[in-house]
Amino acid sequence: MIRTGNTKIRALIEAKKLLQEVGYNGFSFQHIADALQIKKSSMYVHFKSKEDLGKCLIEEQRASFTAWTKTIEVFAPDAQIGALFEIYQQFSADTKKLCPLSALGTDFNSLPKSMRPALSKLYTFCFAWLETIIKNGQDQHLFRKDKTPVELAKLVFAAGLGAQLCARLSNDPHQVRGIKQQILSILSVNQTVKKTARKTK
Numbered sequence: 001m002i003r004t005g006n007t008k009i010r011a012l013i014e015a016k017k018l019l020q021e022v023g024y025n026g027f028s029f030q031h032i033a034d035a036l037q038i039k040k041s042s043m044y045v046h047f048k049s050k051e052d053l054g055k056c057l058i059e060e061q062r063a064s065f066t067a068w069t070k071t072i073e074v075f076a077p078d079a080q081i082g083a084l085f086e087i088y089q090q091f092s093a094d095t096k097k098l099c100p101l102s103a104l105g106t107d108f109n110s111l112p113k114s115m116r117p118a119l120s121k122l123y124t125f126c127f128a129w130l131e132t133i134i135k136n137g138q139d140q141h142l143f144r145k146d147k148t149p150v151e152l153a154k155l156v157f158a159a160g161l162g163a164q165l166c167a168r169l170s171n172d173p174h175q176v177r178g179i180k181q182q183i184l185s186i187l188s189v190n191q192t193v194k195k196t197a198r199k200t201k
Helices: 007-022 029-036 040-046 050-071 077-093 100-106 115-139 149-170 174-187 189-200
Strands: none
Touching: 007 029, 007 040, 007 050, 007 100, 029 040, 050 100, 050 115, 077 115, 077 149, 077 174, 100 115, 100 149, 115 149, 149 174
């Protein structure tokens, strides 16, 4: 997780902010240097290239996401998924930001080739966490079991990433919370009960 301190860390903080606001291709070392009031050449002391910076951002995001998941381990599975959407909502309300994974994902085809496998691994890591949460929810009889954890995780992840884009395009960050409630309703074991009841009528 990023902590305030030296120039490298300050540069990573500013780069993450720019990434979430304008995307990987929307900023340069000069933008970061101007924000930090340092010379552009100082950036090369800490990063060989913007590509190197990009890989550092991916590593930082994995560490940040891991630390965040530990803070909500005591939550019930549905509350953990709700907390994920709350993070998305906070980003959306803050200058229409996207989460780092989504921000990098939108630029995937134009990213440097060395960054693409690292980003795919970050996606796989986050997806595996979500799949585990859904499996726990099914084991605790909170989530429906007519779909596999993988199927439901795909649905939740797609909704979460898409919700951020909807919020940005509509200028309405509250959409994220509305989509969160819909997703939790879809996941609920009560949905399966309702379907079964309709079939028996």
